[in-house]
Amino acid sequence: MKKYQSITNKLAPVLALAFVAGLWYLCSDREWIPAYMLPSPVEVAKAFVTNMPVMLGQAVYTLQEAFYGLGIGVVLAFGAASLMDAFPFLYKAVYPLLIITQTVPTIAIAPLLVLWLGFGMAPKITLVTITTFFPITVGLLGGFSSADPDAIRLMRSMGAGKRKIFRYVKLPSAAGSFFSGLRISASYAIVGAVISEWLGGFHGLGVYMTRLQKAYAFDRMFAVIVFISLISLLLMAFVSLLQRLAMPWEKKENRSVTYE
Amino acid sequence: MELLKAQGIDKSYGEKQVLGGVSLLLREGELVCLLGVSGCGKTTLFNVLSGLEKPDSGQVFLSGREITGQPGQVSYMLQKDLLFPYRKVIDNVCLPLILGGMKKKEARQKAEPLFETFGLQGTQDKYPAQLSGGMRQRAALLRTYLSSHGAALLDEPFSALDTITKGMIHRWYLEVMEKIKLSTLFITHDIDEAVLLSDRIYILAGRPAAITHEIVVDTPRPRAEDFSLTQAFLDYKKQVISCLHLS
Structure with missing residues (x-):
């Protein structure tokens, strides 16, 4: 029964995907949309296979930028969220600033970063850091404040100070929302890296895409888009795997009552 | 032997005085219930006893040593x-x-x-x-x-359980207490639970709250399984109810 359910659960999205692909195929096969505007999915699939070595070669740069940026973002987010949790004054002062930084369009700062930091990896990593920092910080802050006040009271009654309360209650309470933030940030990281490459650089999937665009090689361009989506999905799946490993108490078999 | 002692505890929040000169005593190996209507200041009293909050005046002693306002000395279990x-x-x-x-x-x-x-x-x-x-x-x-360092404060520990589980856990609890000799101060608003479990019952009442009565339940332990069906049990219960009404 359970197995059957999981198949029907997967059936709906697979059908939807097949429908979109079918429609796409029809559009280009019947030439409702001319091939120079929308390449057929078959062409894209071919380009995907033949271009794989090139895309992988470029992806090495993009992934490096994304990982470094995300890594720095995570470290900074941890630092900022912990400090803001420890000092309410800091929280009140900095939180509105954080929100404001989020309303600044990244696409607008990217050229500035290139201007300031050059055409190398530095501006890309910086942009990824800026975009990934926020969801993780907000996730962590939400997690810290979700800690049960009674649990904190209990810890205090056991003689625990602020630090131990942070370590034994607040930090583990924030694990779930941290990973939610990380999952979003992982996909932001790839997109952020690609955008900043697009706006100036020598290597990476973004640079490669601008070249394809100038050559009107739309089939290969679509292949890169699909490739980027796949990388993002893989990365998000990897974060989910990390989460399962880091939070064994959330596993189904560890949640059902087994003793009476 | 005196284990946990509170003397003349006063505590106010702003204008509102919650505790007015509460004094109580827990001897070693004893199980004492603190009985009172909801919102009478029981939890405030426990916060003071456990050191989570400092009283405005008054002192708390553990085995003769002053522990007023020091957490980590007396263990505290919440509902x-x-x-x-x-x-x-x-x-x-x-x-x-x-x-x-x-x-x-x-x-x-x-x-x-x-x-x-x-x-x-x-x-x-x-x-x-x-x-x-x-x-x-x-x-x-x-x-x-x-x-715990020998003394435990339990704040309505069994009140969230259903009646049947509660009955089972009461019996179990008394058995364990015999084995581990934990001295316990116990908040409850369940009169049956108070009479069934305790050696003494303190009635906390009034605004600001103070201990108005002390009832000694001197049926020796271990108590018979059907203690809660005996006349003695009912007499204690009557006594508790009349104290609660008087105060």
């Missing part, structure tokens, strides 16, 4: 079991020992043999979500026991 969902049962139970500076391995060794006493054998490596309500409460009690 919710507050087992941390992300720690295995054994790690939950060991937490007070680890907070006290003990090594993890050593703490586990100390806690391990008590699992059987508390009817928790085999649950060490489970997560709290895998235990039933009664078991979680017992695990919380074991943690309270391990964090």
Whole structure:
């Protein structure tokens, strides 16, 4: 029964995907949309296979930028969220600033970063850091404040100070929302890296895409888009795997009552 | 022997005085209930006794040593079991020992043999979500026991349980108390529970609250299974009810 359910659960999205692909195929096969505007999915699939070595070669740069940026973002987010949790004054002062930084369009700062930091990896990593920092910080802050006040009271009654309360209650309470933030940030990281490459650089999937665009090689361009989506999905799946490993108490078999 | 003693505890929040000169005493091995209507200041009193809050005046002593406003001396168990969902049962139970500076391995060794006493054998490596309500409460009690220096404050520990589980846990609780000799001050608003479990009952009432009556339940322990059906039990109950009405 359970197995059957999981198949029907997967059936709906697979059908939807097949429908979109079918429609796409029809559009280009019947030439409702001319091939120079929308390449057929078959062409894209071919380009995907033949271009794989090139895309992988470029992806090495993009992934490096994304990982470094995300890594720095995570470290900074941890630092900022912990400090803001420890000092309410800091929280009140900095939180509105954080929100404001989020309303600044990244696409607008990217050229500035290139201007300031050059055409190398530095501006890309910086942009990824800026975009990934926020969801993780907000996730962590939400997690810290979700800690049960009674649990904190209990810890205090056991003689625990602020630090131990942070370590034994607040930090583990924030694990779930941290990973939610990380999952979003992982996909932001790839997109952020690609955008900043697009706006100036020598290597990476973004640079490669601008070249394809100038050559009107739309089939290969679509292949890169699909490739980027796949990388993002893989990365998000990897974060989910990390989460399962880091939070064994959330596993189904560890949640059902087994003793009476 | 005197274990936990409070003398003339006053506590106000702003204009509102909650506690007005509360004095009480818990002797070693005793089980004392604190009975009062909801909102009469029981929890404030426990916060003061556990050192979470400082009283405006008055003192708290543990075995003759003043511990006013010092947390970590008397263990405190709340109505919710507050087992941390992300720690295995054994790690939950060991937490007070680890907070006290003990090594993890050593703490586990100390806690391990008590699992059987508390009817928790085999649950060490489970997560709290895998235990039933009664078991979680017992695990919380074991943690309270391990964090205590002989005295424990229990704030309505069984009030969230259903009647049948509650009856079972009462019987179990009295048995365990015989074995571990934990001196307990117990908040409840359940009169039956108070008479059934305690050696003495304090009635906390008034605004600001003070101890208005003390009732000694001197039926020796272990008490018979049908104690709650006897005339003696009913007499105590009547006495408690009349005290609550008078005050």
